[in-house]
Amino acid sequence: NSSAKKKVFRNLLKKILGDTNLKLRSYCKTRWLSAIETLRQIVKLKDVLMHASIRIHFRVEFTDDDFTIITNLLLFLDPFAVLCALLSSDSCTSKYTIPLLTKYEAVITDIIESQFSKSPLCSRTNTLLEKFINKVNKYLSNYYNNDTCCSAAFLTLGFSNNKFWMEKYPVDSNNRQSQSDHVCRMIAQEMIGPLVQFLNITVTD
16 A cells, blocks of 8 residues: 555665655646756665565666666756756846857757767657757747847847857858957847837927
């Protein structure tokens, strides 16, 4: 029964980890980052769960491959959790949105190149990772194409020379302007557009 399973689980926790207070976290769809917290806890309880899988009381279906997949995914999800925490903080304004997103994009690119370029991932991990990165790319695209966020980001100290601008506003081969002057001109045009509306003064009786 349920109480017997809990007792066996607590005994395994005490024997293996020396802590009977650890528990599996349930995934809650309405809670931010709940899935990441659940995966972290699963990895922390790996030895307990694997021992429980050989007991009749627990029909745990985790395998070593499952834990490898979870560990690989957390390489991308842990920085994502930090990104979400920063973006949702009270001190974060629109000018920090694109700098933070480009930083995360650079982080996951570095992980892929440094961790997995020489040791390909299994098909299951590839499928999950591909879905995650596709969603992230859609999320990034929404902000990268937002004129307000771009204008605000350009005013962020230390970000005006980021390669993001070179990709967003490439210099035409016939353009004699420098890259920085070209970017400044393009940003200025985007800022002027909304401001002109407020300068359109009309007189009514």
